[in-house]
Amino acid sequence: MTRSLAAAGAPGTASTPVSTPVLDLSLTGGELTALLVDIPSVSGDERVLADAVEAALRALPHLTVTRDGDAVVARTDLGRAERVLIAGHLDTVPIADNLPSRVEGDLLYGCGTSDMKAGVAVQLRIAATVPDPNRDLTFVFYDCEEVEATRNGLGRLARNHPDWLAADFAVLMEPSNAQVEGGCQGTMRATVSTGGHRAHSARSWLGDNAIHKAAPVLERLAAYQPRLVSIDGLEYHEGLNAVRIEGGVAGNVIPDSCTVTVNFRFAPDRTEAQAEAHVREVFAGYDVTITDSAPGALPGLGHPAAAAFIAATGTTPQAKFGWTDVARFSALGVPAVNYGPGDPNLAHTREEHCSLAAVTECEKRIRAWLQE
């Protein structure tokens, strides 16, 4: 049986002014998730949802609310010994004919349910229902996480208002099946190239085939034994893989260049410089060019706020393999973990959904941590 939990008005577009939808923060986390999902907010088009979030937060007298573009920040200033930051992005990938939301049993279906309006609903519920937390709180809601890094709202806040992001510990509510995922691996791309000499393929012995010369590059990749690394009790799993190969001039020409693009995912005990040195060592003798990279983030689970958080969530932390915005907090000196009710394997899929029970569970665990 299918029914809709959502009661919000129709969403607006830039060319159709609409009144700001009202977010009733007394609803359950699941009901609030549906309300959020039914306000479309594809990256770059978050204004209506950001307005609604801002209005709901401004109605809470214990919070100070600020805004930068479509990022909204709300904070307590209670003079507590520690400050923790709870962050989530408002945007979604493009809608895949999966709105409005619908409920089937415990599952809420729709674009952005898992990634990550369920997490945003938990943020809003905590903001509304924990007016006197044991740690000062900063809630960050931001835009453009699902698009190129230069547009990322959290990155913009870090550039424009780094003080807004100051904290002792951060929880990023990206989908993680309500498990704590610590840190994240770094990622680096490089090209490994071979050269040669062109010749007509009818007289191939006059040329030098760059594609044939790439054989040892692929052999080294095929034989590569990735490192398994334990940090703060979390096991990271590296990987070095070809993600593209290109070579060839024409069907009758011996090719004079071949380029393999590799992606190295590295555990956060390596710096970017160390990761680069490793890639260059693996492909010694070849022309290696680093094309882009992003550092990993150490899990930082030794911090007291993190330890208390893990105890409160009652889960065994796992390593985070994919790169997430926790690395932005790490770069700011703020230990951070992923912890959200969504399912990362469903993110960006047409059948995206989340468990309503997981939303309730996450909200309960975070509230317990802030009221212990």
Add this chain to the structure above:
Amino acid sequence: MTRSLAAAGAPGTASTPVSTPVLDLSLTGGELTALLVDIPSVSGDERVLADAVEAALRALPHLTVTRDGDAVVARTDLGRAERVLIAGHLDTVPIADNLPSRVEGDLLYGCGTSDMKAGVAVQLRIAATVPDPNRDLTFVFYDCEEVEATRNGLGRLARNHPDWLAADFAVLMEPSNAQVEGGCQGTMRATVSTGGHRAHSARSWLGDNAIHKAAPVLERLAAYQPRLVSIDGLEYHEGLNAVRIEGGVAGNVIPDSCTVTVNFRFAPDRTEAQAEAHVREVFAGYDVTITDSAPGALPGLGHPAAAAFIAATGTTPQAKFGWTDVARFSALGVPAVNYGPGDPNLAHTREEHCSLAAVTECEKRIRAWLQE
């Protein structure tokens, strides 16, 4: 010092009717070459030159002239025991700012000098000056050799008028530095593909990398020992080469397919079916698809007309590695060789030129063969 040999009127275009240029076949071979070069005839635009050739041939009472599109055929019918065919294409690659022609010492520069108006000039000189040959002659001048095979004028004649091409032996006047090149090698292209499973590159162990699995394909190519084959005293040199490689989905995805395109150049003692079997054997265990192929042509130097031709040219025949239209004659059951005054290494270059002495030499050798 630079001067122009050409005296022809300005060439016309389709939208500017012009009178047909007059080809004076009493000029020297070199002078006639310059005249031909100065009538532009890029593939598909051969009409003015074909008209001029047809008019010049129709003025010769010992020849019967026919035409199909911009291909012109002229023949003697003297009831000789043998018929030989002398063929050349009228078209050139696009002009590279290298017209009109110019002479420097023994060299005539310009688009189409080597490939192959020098050869066409020899054909015309022989047609005009050997009215009583010891073998019946068929002269074929055709269009669109420099473009895709489906447009090739010789192929069109073979489809529309195979009887016009009947002969015991054929000489194709493609540039060969006035050396006899026998037969030609076949060419076959195939794709060799690997498959795998996509996965996010942050969790590469969940995928199966198709690019890594291409390593043995490149190893086999790098280790391949091409065959050297002697046929009719000519040494052919085979080659099996990657000419393209492609694989990759996105910078963060383990790729699920990789395709290597290989080009096999095979000696004319292999049929296309045998060449295909060989390629499949080399890449046993992989997904091999033949994408195109063209058979080689045996040199056919055992034929009495060929033996007499070689004796008359006084050269040692060489194997032809590249595919040429001699294979079309071979497919019609007509042994054929390349023999032309141009330099194949200069074909299609901006600095294309030919030796005027070579034009004279070729004309002299062919005349001797037909009057011995």
